[in-house]
Amino acid sequence: xxxxxxxxxxxxxxxxxxxxxxxxxxxxxxxxxxxxxxxxxxxxxxxxxxxxxxxxxxxxxxxxxxxxxxxx
Numbered sequence: 001x002x003x004x005x006x007x008x009x010x011x012x013x014x015x016x017x018x019x020x021x022x023x024x025x026x027x028x029x030x031x032x033x034x035x036x037x038x039x040x041x042x043x044x045x046x047x048x049x050x051x052x053x054x055x056x057x058x059x060x061x062x063x064x065x066x067x068x069x070x071x072x
Contacts, residue, residue: 005013012021012029019027036044 009021012027015029015031017028017030019025021027
């Protein structure tokens with residue numbers, strides 16, 4: 001029987017494309033979604049496009065939600 005895994009290990013294991021989940025070792029992961037700060041979102045989106053990301057979509061709906069709640 002294998003050792004129980006915590007939530008972080010489960011998430012990383014589900015997205016692992018290369019390497020092993022060994023502390024201190026490099027791994028490659030697939031990324032479903034990222035959240036980026038408003039001040040740097042345009043440049044970040046351009047960098048992901050340059051890396052060949054399948055799709056890059058700024059999340060203006062999330063920003064609007066924060067503005068309505070007075071958190072932005």
